[in-house]
Amino acid sequence: MSSSTHKTVLIIEDDPDIRHLLGIRLKHAGYEPIKAANGTDGLRLVHERRPALVVLDIGLPGMDGWQVLQRIRDVTTTPVMILSARGLEAEKVRGLQSGADDYVTKPFGHQELVARIGVLLRRATDEGEPETEYADPRLQIDIRSRAVHADGVNVQLTPGEFRLLLALIQHVGQILSPEQLLELAWDDPTTTNTSRVKFTVLRLRRKLGWDDPATSPIESVRGFGYRYRQIDSDLAVASQG
Known part of the structure; x- marks a missing residue:
């Protein structure tokens, strides 16, 4: 291109x-x-x-x-x-x-x-993104090609959704505030509209099939923000049953 x-x-x-x-x-x-x-x-x-x-x-x-x-x-x-x-x-x-x-x-x-x-x-663009992959029992990502599989299903994400997911998995287990996610996923100093994060998270969960808070790897931490938690194999299987 x-x-x-x-x-x-x-x-x-x-x-x-x-x-x-x-x-x-x-x-x-x-x-x-x-x-x-x-x-x-x-x-x-x-x-x-x-x-x-x-x-x-x-x-x-x-x-x-x-x-x-x-x-x-x-x-x-x-x-x-x-x-x-x-x-x-x-x-x-x-x-x-x-x-x-x-x-x-x-x-x-x-x-x-x-x-x-x-x-x-x-x-x-892919500038600055590592040419690597991410994998856990629930999620597989080829960062270079932007291919995403959740629970074995190929998922098509928008650029904003992909960047948000990438920010979360690059900080596994860490709670990220909406302001931090705005900076990490959008790099936009002209806005403080944290509702953008909220609704992108909702849309991302829906696309990944992770609407159930009990089993979703993307966790909402009330009053603080969001974090990605790696789900062990037993819970992953239970969530698909």
Whole structure:
């Protein structure tokens, strides 16, 4: 894959002014912006151009941004940043639960937006990640290929979910606060929104099939945070029975 492919950013936005100005900002920052004015064209470009990141407006005509996000998540773990005029917490929570990696409300500062895009792209690459594997009775991870198997089942994770899981297994047995997980998994100094951690943990548990608190290796420690606990073979077998 060429370096330009790594820097391709797809903007799916129906407002021509926002689409144009954001494209200029991204180009000046060294990215290759590609643009779509609706969800159908955006999904076509996702398949044809395989962008490194998607900036997605929620209020699209026809197929709205929620539908586009779902279809993107059906086929790829490419980072998705939502743009929306809807600033209610419930909307932000919905976006993060649906698989978005960031949620930015309009109006937004272009410099901050480009900085956030840089953070997402940096975290989505393999730079600095050890080429190794992790395995215990419940979980196997090939960190280089990002392949995850939970209880023998292959699981597809978004980049944010994978980074969170990686942060937890790299600190087995250690309680990590939401603030620590924000730093480890997102490296985003512009936010203190710890609800992002909460809902990513919930989504991660659901995907891994670890909804039962009694047997889930991802443990919530009330008032402190989360930790990954290695489950012994007997409990692992019991949880699958």
